[in-house]
Amino acid sequence: MDQTSQKIIDAAMILIREKGYVATTTKEIARAAGVNECTLFRKFKNKKDIVLQGVNQAGWRANVTPDIFKNVKWDLQADLEMFMRAYMDRMTPDFVNLSIGLRAPQLYEETAPLIMQVPQAFLSSFTDYLNQMCERGTIAPLDFPALAMTFFSSTFGYTFLKASFGDKLTKVEKEEYIKNSVQMFAKGLSQILDE
Amino acid sequence: MDQTSQKIIDAAMILIREKGYVATTTKEIARAAGVNECTLFRKFKNKKDIVLQGVNQAGWRANVTPDIFKNVKWDLQADLEMFMRAYMDRMTPDFVNLSIGLRAPQLYEETAPLIMQVPQAFLSSFTDYLNQMCERGTIAPLDFPALAMTFFSSTFGYTFLKASFGDKLTKVEKEEYIKNSVQMFAKGLSQILDE
DNA sequence: TATTTATGCAAGTACTTGCACGCATTATAG
């Protein structure tokens, strides 16, 4: 990937996360990239080609991969915190807004599988973790796919809502949210064994 | 509101939730409404005016108001189920997609406060509920704004993810999700008192 | 019946869109 093409991709992705795919024009992309508009079409097939190459670059994807969940301590509270924080640290408002900006019918079919990779990685890693905790006897056998979905939904939900509405919806900050949520989840999950 | 104007608004809102505000053209709106394009501009100031009148109509807002949370039974498990189900029944994929379609910089500033009303109504109603449950001695005093955010985030998150990815992300169905989530939340909230 | 009102229709405005071309200039590599 040569420097000019990269500048074009970067400019396009930034504009898309600010105003969405449809509203982003090739003229704007060119101006933002500091190149002439026709250069876009020499480097890329068309506008769609630019963003498809963009979403396939590691730099334009939130770095939420299964291996960030590797160093678990098999301590429920500590691990839940790690899972939630790992997602929130990597899924910044920028990535949330980019995901939304890519939600154009013209390309959603092609980008959705990529966007979905992050939730899928989180869910499968976390379900695995719960299963192993169950095998270790730390938590009771439960519907782990459903509970993993609950935990992820609350993690994703907070991230998305914060990115969308900022402090106008809630003044609860990230650390306060993680602390209280994890405490409740940990108790909700482990309590069953105590009975 | 005369019949023609209503047809125009309805057509516009449906198109917007399918392809977003920017990608929806006035020509399409007119065709979908079965009227001539120039009629749009006789009835409304401009394209933006159409959707602003739309979002201000009750029919184009998810009917999540504080009073649907009124008939609480002061039974934690039952009430949590009611809260979550009330939101999910009313916030259909259609409304989720409409909210996303309205996320255009040209009008987000004006629509965001309206879109935010639903989360705000949920959060404040639910925080009130937790406070009253605390006064009744059913649950221990905790950080209720944070925990309300957790509960709402998981409710919203599931709804949003299902609307976005359908069954491709998770096979966990609504009732299964509600049942397991509520059970964990109820235990996570009430358990503190047991100690 | 007479008059207002709502609408359709066709044409046209001014502007933007993605995209293509030729040509001059620069940077790079042999």
Add this chain to the structure above:
DNA sequence: CTATAATGCGTGCAAGTACTTGCATAAATA
């Protein structure tokens, strides 16, 4: 230094954009 490739620039295009205008017609209202 020379040849090749990459780029900037202007121009142009066909189509599409939101929006307007003038006029005919039909329906509702007086």
